[in-house]
Amino acid sequence: GDSVTQMEGPVTLSEEAFLTINCTYTATGYPSLFWYVQYPGEGLQLLLKATKADDKGSNKGFEATYRKETTSFHLEKGSVQVSDSAVYFCALSETYGQNFVFGPGTRLSVLP
Amino acid sequence: NAGVMQNPRHLVRRRGQEARLRCSPMKGHSHVYWYRQLPEEGLKFMVYLQKENIIDESGMPKERFSAEFPKEGPSILRIQQVVRGDSAAYFCASSLGVSSEAFFGQGTRLTVV
Numbered sequence: 444g445d446s447v448t449q450m451e452g453p454v455t456l457s458e459e460a461f462l463t464i465n466c467t468y469t470a471t472g473y474p475s476l477f478w479y480v481q482y483p484g485e486g487l488q489l490l491l492k493a494t495k496a497d498d499k500g501s502n503k504g505f506e507a508t509y510r511k512e513t514t515s516f517h518l519e520k521g522s523v524q525v526s527d528s529a530v531y532f533c534a535l536s537e538t539y540g541q542n543f544v545f546g547p548g549t550r551l552s553v554l555p
Numbered sequence: 556n557a558g559v560m561q562n563p564r565h566l567v568r569r570r571g572q573e574a575r576l577r578c579s580p581m582k583g584h585s586h587v588y589w590y591r592q593l594p595e596e597g598l599k600f601m602v603y604l605q606k607e608n609i610i611d612e613s614g615m616p617k618e619r620f621s622a623e624f625p626k627e628g629p630s631i632l633r634i635q636q637v638v639r640g641d642s643a644a645y646f647c648a649s650s651l652g653v654s655s656e657a658f659f660g661q662g663t664r665l666t667v668v
Contacts, residue, residue: 447597479659485661486561486646486659486660486661486662487598487646487659488659489656489658492656532597532598542588542600542603542611543588543590543598543600543648543657544600545590545597545598545599546597547596547597548596548597
């Protein structure tokens with residue numbers, strides 16, 4: 444079945460550092476890919492998405508590019524802030540936006 | 556337009572009791588999904604419902620768990636005879652339909668004591 448693998452956390456960075464969180468997937472079809480963020484005590488918020496190969500999703504300084512050849516969707520941000528501290532989930536959906544398969548999440552802590 | 560509303564936000568039950576979790580989808584959304592998040596883990600799909608129909612319950616435990624989405628009112632996830640292992644955060648998501656983006660609620664955190 445479909446699956447999503449993320450780099451294990453926790454990841455601890457200093458403010459203004461460069462962030463990469465790796466995500467790879469396996470899927471039987473041609474899925475849509477998503478990054479969700481979960482702040483402490485809150486639900487999931489969609490951060491960005493991509494629906495086809497070579498699409499780049501971006502939001503709030505975060506970016507991820509749908510790489511079909513490497514089955515990857517790595518999350519990057521050039522300069523993290525303390526407010527970016529959260530858990531980040533990579534996810535796929537064979538039918539756009541539905542029946543998500545989530546990765547285990549990567550906890551990010553940004554220190555001032 | 557209010558987002559997906561889940562209640563209660565926090566629920567404490569003793570072992571053997573029943574837990575009822577409610578999810579009101581966004582206005583106009585007729586598709587509802589339930590996910591479970593165990594501590595320090597990702598979300599696992601449980602069930603996908605449309606109004607009055609269960610479309611996919613492949614992630615739902617075979618015993619003690621049930622879900623419904625009636626014609627009127629919220630979707631309900633029911634857990635009978637709860638055990639400590641049921642302690643988790645339960646998230647609901649809703650969408651307009653096939654190939655439409657799903658939006659998540661803030662979750663219900665169930666604690667079984």
